[in-house]
Amino acid sequence: MIPLSYYLVLSAILFACGVTGFLIKRNIITIFMSIELMLNGVNLSFVAFAAQWHALSGQVFVFFVMVVAAAEAAVGLAIIISVYRTRETLNVDRVNLLKL
Amino acid sequence: MNPNFNLWVIPVLALTGAAINGLFGRRFPKQVVAAVGLLFTGAAFLWAARVALAVFSGSVLLPHTELLASWIRSGSFHADFAFYLDQLSMVMLLVVTGVGFLIHVYSVGYMWEEGGFYRYFSYLNLFMFFMLTLVLANNYLLMFIGWEGVGLASYLLIGFFFLRDSAAAAGKKAFITNRIGDFGFLIALFLLIQKFGSLDFTTVAEGVGKLPTEAGFGLLTAVGIFLMVGACGKSAQIPLYVWLPDAMEGPTPVSALIHAATMVTAGVYMVARSHVIFDKAPLALAVVAIIGTLTAFFAATIGITQTDIKRVLAYSTVSQLGYMFMACGAAAYAAGVFHLMTHAFFKGLLFLGSGSVIHALSGEQDMRNMGGLRKKIPWTFAVMTAGTVAIAGIPPFAGFWSKDEILWQVYSHGPKILWALGLLTAFITSFYMFRLWFMTFFGEYRGKLESGDHGHGDAHGHGHGHGGIHESPMIMIVPLVILALLSIGGGFIKAPEFLAPVFATGSVHVEAGHGEGAAKVEGAVTEAPESKSTEYWLMGFSVGAGGLGLLLAYLLYHRRPELPGRIADGISGLYRTVASKYYVDEIYNWMLIAPLIDVSRRWLWRGVDQGGIDTVVNDGAIGAREVGEIARHMQSGNLRSYAGWLAAGAAVVVAYMVWLGVR
Numbered sequence: 022m023i024p025l026s027y028y029l030v031l032s033a034i035l036f037a038c039g040v041t042g043f044l045i046k047r048n049i050i051t052i053f054m055s056i057e058l059m060l061n062g063v064n065l066s067f068v069a070f071a072a073q074w075h076a077l078s079g080q081v082f083v084f085f086v087m088v089v090a091a092a093e094a095a096v097g098l099a100i101i102i103s104v105y106r107t108r109e110t111l112n113v114d115r116v117n118l119l120k121l
Numbered sequence: 122m123n124p125n126f127n128l129w130v131i132p133v134l135a136l137t138g139a140a141i142n143g144l145f146g147r148r149f150p151k152q153v154v155a156a157v158g159l160l161f162t163g164a165a166f167l168w169a170a171r172v173a174l175a176v177f178s179g180s181v182l183l184p185h186t187e188l189l190a191s192w193i194r195s196g197s198f199h200a201d202f203a204f205y206l207d208q209l210s211m212v213m214l215l216v217v218t219g220v221g222f223l224i225h226v227y228s229v230g231y232m233w234e235e236g237g238f239y240r241y242f243s244y245l246n247l248f249m250f251f252m253l254t255l256v257l258a259n260n261y262l263l264m265f266i267g268w269e270g271v272g273l274a275s276y277l278l279i280g281f282f283f284l285r286d287s288a289a290a291a292g293k294k295a296f297i298t299n300r301i302g303d304f305g306f307l308i309a310l311f312l313l314i315q316k317f318g319s320l321d322f323t324t325v326a327e328g329v330g331k332l333p334t335e336a337g338f339g340l341l342t343a344v345g346i347f348l349m350v351g352a353c354g355k356s357a358q359i360p361l362y363v364w365l366p367d368a369m370e371g372p373t374p375v376s377a378l379i380h381a382a383t384m385v386t387a388g389v390y391m392v393a394r395s396h397v398i399f400d401k402a403p404l405a406l407a408v409v410a411i412i413g414t415l416t417a418f419f420a421a422t423i424g425i426t427q428t429d430i431k432r433v434l435a436y437s438t439v440s441q442l443g444y445m446f447m448a449c450g451a452a453a454y455a456a457g458v459f460h461l462m463t464h465a466f467f468k469g470l471l472f473l474g475s476g477s478v479i480h481a482l483s484g485e486q487d488m489r490n491m492g493g494l495r496k497k498i499p500w501t502f503a504v505m506t507a508g509t510v511a512i513a514g515i516p517p518f519a520g521f522w523s524k525d526e527i528l529w530q531v532y533s534h535g536p537k538i539l540w541a542l543g544l545l546t547a548f549i550t551s552f553y554m555f556r557l558w559f560m561t562f563f564g565e566y567r568g569k570l571e572s573g574d575h576g577h578g579d580a581h582g583h584g585h586g587h588g589g590i591h592e593s594p595m596i597m598i599v600p601l602v603i604l605a606l607l608s609i610g611g612g613f614i615k616a617p618e619f620l621a622p623v624f625a626t627g628s629v630h631v632e633a634g635h636g637e638g639a640a641k642v643e644g645a646v647t648e649a650p651e652s653k654s655t656e657y658w659l660m661g662f663s664v665g666a667g668g669l670g671l672l673l674a675y676l677l678y679h680r681r682p683e684l685p686g687r688i689a690d691g692i693s694g695l696y697r698t699v700a701s702k703y704y705v706d707e708i709y710n711w712m713l714i715a716p717l718i719d720v721s722r723r724w725l726w727r728g729v730d731q732g733g734i735d736t737v738v739n740d741g742a743i744g745a746r747e748v749g750e751i752a753r754h755m756q757s758g759n760l761r762s763y764a765g766w767l768a769a770g771a772a773v774v775v776a777y778m779v780w781l782g783v784r
Contacts, residue, residue: 040764040768043761043764044761044764044765044768045761113760113761114759117758
């Protein structure tokens with residue numbers, strides 16, 4: 022059986038990749054995908070713990086996260102399309118109307 | 122069982138008048154303001170007169186206490202809104218409401234042209250309220266409320282013309298000087314609470330009655346001396362008298378009511394009210410006598426040299442208050458209160474009369490610019506003559522009876538030196554009062570106003586320079602005449618006999634086991650067969666002193682008016698010292714006020730405030746700004762940098778948790 026720590030390390034790597042992508046990429050779609058990566062990194066640790074402790078609550082939580090992620094994707098993609106239509110760019114650094 | 126007089130109504134009537142004029146007076150026409158002011162004071166006087174009639178008819182058993190409501194109850198200590206009526210408060214009640222009402226009437230004429238007419242009457246009624254609370258209270262704490270309240274009213278009225286710097290400063294001086302006295306009064310009250318657990322007059326008197334007479338310095342002596350400190354402040358005695366002459370900045374009727382007839386006598390009333398304490402503390406009594414005598418003497422000498430008509434009267438007031446304390450110091454409280462009463466009549470009259478002179482001369486107060494006014498303002502001249510003769514102690518006018526009583530009591534109960542100083546003071550008093558009289562009413566007119574034969578009799582405001590010397594309107598003359606009659610006949614009121622029961626109960630004589638205590642106090646007159654002739658001798662002395670003063674003033678200020686100047690030049694050093702009021706103001710300034718200001722400026726202001734408090738506040742603000750200067754770079758508005766900070770923060774937290782786990 023694969024030890025728990027392997028899952029956790031993989032989960033941390035996935036999360037770190039997501040954070041890094043979120044911080045350094047300028048394309049809004051890539052940033053969006055980085056967020057999904059972070060969520061799924063967390064999901065992985067949830068199911069790993071659930072399997073380890075034989076507790077279902079971790080798995081239930083994963084479903085909740087998925088639902089939220091789906092909702093977020095729906096809203097987020099709609100915003101992205103709307104932004105692209107008005108600004109004709111996907112570079113977040115140029116979407117800075119609210120900045121002082 | 123005594124009937125219920127509802128004594129509380131008397132002060133509350135005055136308070137109602139003050140409230141109505143104070144709150145709505147600005148919108149009222151002057152006639153309504155005056156009507157409200159007079160109505161409520163007059164009603165208070167009538168109420169007091171009703172009570173007095175019941176007392177004089179003998180149907181009331183004195184002392185009589187009425188409880189209105191409980192006020193403070195804390196453990197075994199309690200102080201109530203309760204009113205106490207005995208012969209002493211009866212006399213005070215009649216003097217305050219009676220003289221107060223007359224001065225209200227006079228004020229209508231005097232203040233008619235002044236701004237703030239409603240404010241004036243509101244303050245005046247407020248003063249009446251507090252003064253009546255003071256004299257009717259049945260415990261020291263309620264008395265203290267009145268005590269502080271009259272101080273407030275006095276402050277407001279001295280500073281009535283607050284646009285004048287000198288008036289505002291005089292008001293402050295009076296208030297601050299009185300604080301020093303009040304400090305002493307409060308300490309005395311604390312000592313009483315600690316010892317007797319109560320501030321009720323009767324409870325304290327009972328408690329004191331059980332204690333032995335103190336030979337040296339004990340608790341009662343301390344209480345007595347601290348009470349006297351309070352009385353010194355309120356009644357303008359050495360060393361706290363300096364505020365009273367400056368208080369003449371207020372309108373003249375205020376000087377008459379507050380700074381001559383009523384408020385300044387509160388100290389005498391308080392000492393008389395506390396007579397049981399003083400009876401058991403001979404040392405405190407000696408302090409009272411010495412302070413009173415010295416004040417009487419020194420203030421009288423200053424009075425000789427003053428040229429402002431109101432200032433002469435102010436120093437005269439200080440001096441006469443000294444007489445009252447002299448009497449109290451000789452344990453002749455009844456004589457002191459008798460003099461208080463006659464003084465209220467004749468000094469109120471003199472102040473109002475001087476107001477009438479000032480009014481006639483359109484605001485002139487310097488006697489060097491007066492003279493020869495006797496034909497021009499005959500009514501004022503007549504009433505001023507009555508007042509002057511009364512204060513000079515010439516029989517059978519009021520001042521003679523009370524002053525002679527005091528001198529006799531001091532002679533028979535105190536050291537002879539005090540009596541000698543008192544007699545000398547009587548001479549000086551007569552001299553400076555007749556000096557005022559001659560300088561004002563006789564000789565040639567030395568002022569600039571042209572003679573007032575134009576005869577329009579309506580009430581002019583003074584100080585507007587409308588020309589012409591004119592007699593005051595009837596509304597001012599009538600109170601003057603009534604007070605003049607009281608000054609002439611007031612001495613025949615048997616006040617000492619009426620007051621005797623108050624000072625007999627629990628007095629030192631009863632405790633000393635002489636038996637017939639009540640008779641003993643009255644017995645001053647019938648003490649011994651030879652004392653009767655002594656009394657006549659002394660009476661002769663005091664009449665002689667008064668007559669001598671009149672004669673000297675006549676010689677110096679009427680027959681040979683050039684002489685005083687030459688005498689003053691001859692003893693210029695002494696003259697200048699006295700004319701500068703012994704430099705007391707300067708000495709206080711140099712010894713107390715200047716160091717205080719210096720310490721305040723250098724330590725409290727520059728050191729503590731600027732150096733300490735300001736530095737902490739300012740440096741705190743500067744520090745916050747500098748931290749903000751650094752931290753504001755985090756708030757770039759760049760979304761990804763926020764996320765970066767977030768991640769970094771999370772990383773730090775995780776690292777910390779890991780470190781905790783590893784450790």
